[in-house]
Structures are given as structure tokens and as C-alpha cells.
Amino acid sequence: MGEDEKEGTHGVVRTFRNMPGFWKASLNPWLIKVKNHPERLAFVLHRVTGAIILFYLLLHIIVTDIPAYNHSWYAWENIMKSFNNPANHIGEFIVAGCVFFHGLNGIRLLLTEFFGVCVGRPERPKPPYVAPTAKSCQRKLLYLVFILAAIFWVLSGLIIFGVWG
Amino acid sequence: MGNASRLAIWQYITAIILIAVLTGHLIERFPPVTHQAYDKSLSMSTVYSRFRGAWGIGLLLLAYVALFHGLNGIRGMLYEWLPGRRREKIWDAIFWILFIAFASIATYTIIALPPLPK
Numbered sequence: 398m399g400e401d402e403k404e405g406t407h408g409v410v411r412t413f414r415n416m417p418g419f420w421k422a423s424l425n426p427w428l429i430k431v432k433n434h435p436e437r438l439a440f441v442l443h444r445v446t447g448a449i450i451l452f453y454l455l456l457h458i459i460v461t462d463i464p465a466y467n468h469s470w471y472a473w474e475n476i477m478k479s480f481n482n483p484a485n486h487i488g489e490f491i492v493a494g495c496v497f498f499h500g501l502n503g504i505r506l507l508l509t510e511f512f513g514v515c516v517g518r519p520e521r522p523k524p525p526y527v528a529p530t531a532k533s534c535q536r537k538l539l540y541l542v543f544i545l546a547a548i549f550w551v552l553s554g555l556i557i558f559g560v561w562g
Numbered sequence: 563m564g565n566a567s568r569l570a571i572w573q574y575i576t577a578i579i580l581i582a583v584l585t586g587h588l589i590e591r592f593p594p595v596t597h598q599a600y601d602k603s604l605s606m607s608t609v610y611s612r613f614r615g616a617w618g619i620g621l622l623l624l625a626y627v628a629l630f631h632g633l634n635g636i637r638g639m640l641y642e643w644l645p646g647r648r649r650e651k652i653w654d655a656i657f658w659i660l661f662i663a664f665a666s667i668a669t670y671t672i673i674a675l676p677p678l679p680k
Contacts, residue, residue: 447632468676470678477604556600
């Protein structure tokens with residue numbers, strides 16, 4: 398993402414320019430540039446974590462159906478025992494991190510986009526133009542999301558790897 | 563209202579439901595609540611009692627809403643990636659096929675749950 402400067406009726410107007418292409422712009426966290434624009438990072442992470450959670454959810458529904466499908470609990474118990482290994486715990490840890498970030502960021506999106514909280518008031522664009530949303534408390538909310546998601550992720554790691562509980 | 567906006571509204575509505583139900587589902591495995599280690603908190607009897615009790619309906623609701631939210635999110639991304647009226651119909655069809663298939667599996671899990679072995 399770069400910046401363009403154009404001469405407008407109210408002086409020089411700076412606009413952000415997205416990288417072209419769906420994949421580069423929205424799904425690849427390593428290709429986007431997020432300097433001074435953490436919302437962009439949150440946007441991409443929200444999509445990536447959502448896709449990971451959906452994949453897990455589909456598997457979770459299939460695995461949970463095993464007792465009903467086999468008319469027996471023993472098949473389910475055998476599969477659960479086979480899941481009790483470090484590789485699977487790492488997978489669960491990754492999914493837990495995705496759930497915490499996606500959930501907390503989802504609450505932020507609900508507040509800002511759905512309920513219009515913390516987005517600032519519309520104002521006349523005076524140069525150098527900074528969008529009211531970039532100055533409003535939604536950005537603090539975003540940093541809070543990053544911090545809380547990291548804390549919950551660490552705590553979930555302690556639980557999953559058997560350090561706590 | 564465009565199709566993408568319509569999808570987004572449903573994402574917000576399902577997200578509000580998910581916050582409540584998914585939090586409950588996660589707390590079910592939280593050691594201070596279960597008083598058991600994470601590995602030990604998922605036994606046949608525990609899962610059976612959850613599915614057979616009133617919470618079974620809550621878990622089914624969670625499966626429906628989470629499926630809708632997740633698949634609808636992917637549908638929204640597909641609308642952006644490959645737009646067009648005809649393609650949107652294809653994405654809609656794939657969305658409903660997957661949603662009905664997995665929602666049916668989740669429903670069957672609750673309805674056809676076998677009794678615990680003695």
C-alpha cells in the first residue's frame with residue numbers, strides 16, 4: 398500500500414493506494430504494508446484466522462458426529478486418544494489463537510462498523526488530511542484487541558500444553 | 563442494498579449470537595470451571611450429558627450459526643475475488659449446499675446419539 402498526493406480544491410490531499418489484486422490486498426499478511434495503518438493488518442488477519450477457524454469447524458463437526466455415525470462411542474474414544482499428541486496440541490494452540498483474535502476483533506468491528514462507536518465525527522478534509530477514524534478511539538480499541546488476544550493466546554497455550562490446570 | 567452489504571448484515575447478526583454461545587462452549591473446557599485437566603475434560607459421559615441436556619440445543623445453535631457465519635464470510639470473499647451476477651449465483655449455491663450438508667451432520671449428531679456403553 399502506498400500513498401498518492403493530489404492537488405484538490407482544499408490543497409494537497411493524501412490518499413492511500415491499495416496493492417492491486419485480491420490475494421495481495423486481502424489475504425497475504427506478508428505482502429501488505431501496515432506502517433501507520435494497523436487496521437489493514439487486522440483486516441487481513443481477520444480473514445486468515447476466519448478461514449482457519451472454518452476449516453477447523455468443518456473437521457470438528459465431522460469428528461463430533463462419529464458416535465452417531467458408528468452407533469458406538471468406542472470409535473470416538475479411539476480417535477480422541479489418537480488426537481492426544483504434541484502435533485495436535487500445536488494445531489489446537491493455533492486454532493485457539495485464531496479464535497481469540499477473530500472473536501475480539503469481531504467485537505471491535507461490531508462496535509465500530511455496526512453500532513458506529515469509536516469512529517469519530519465526520520469533518521472537513523483539511524490538509525494534511527487524516528481520516529477521523531485514524532484519530533478516534535477505535536485505534537486504541539484495536540491495540541487493545543492485539544494485546545488481549547496475545548494474553549488469551551498465551552493462557553490457552555498454558556492450558557492446552559498442560560502447564561495450567 | 564447490494565448483495566455484499568446484505569451478506570455483511572448477516573455477519574454482524576450471527577457474530578452477536580456467536581459471542582454468547584461460543585463463550586459458553588469455550589468455558590466448558592476451562593480447567594477452573596471443569597476442575598479437570600484439559601486433556602481429561604473430554605470423556606464419553608461428559609460429551610453425552612452435554613448433548614442430551616438442554617445445552618445440546620445450544621450446541622446445535624452454535625453449529626448452525628458458526629457454519630452460517632464462516633461460510634457466509636467465505637462467500638463474501640468470493641464475491642470480491644470473482645464478482646459477477648452468474649458467479650454470485652454459483653457462490654450462493656455452494657454456500658447453501660455446504661451449509662445444509664454440515665448442518666444436517668450436526669443435527670444427526672444430536673438426534674442419533676447412541677446411549678453410553680454399560
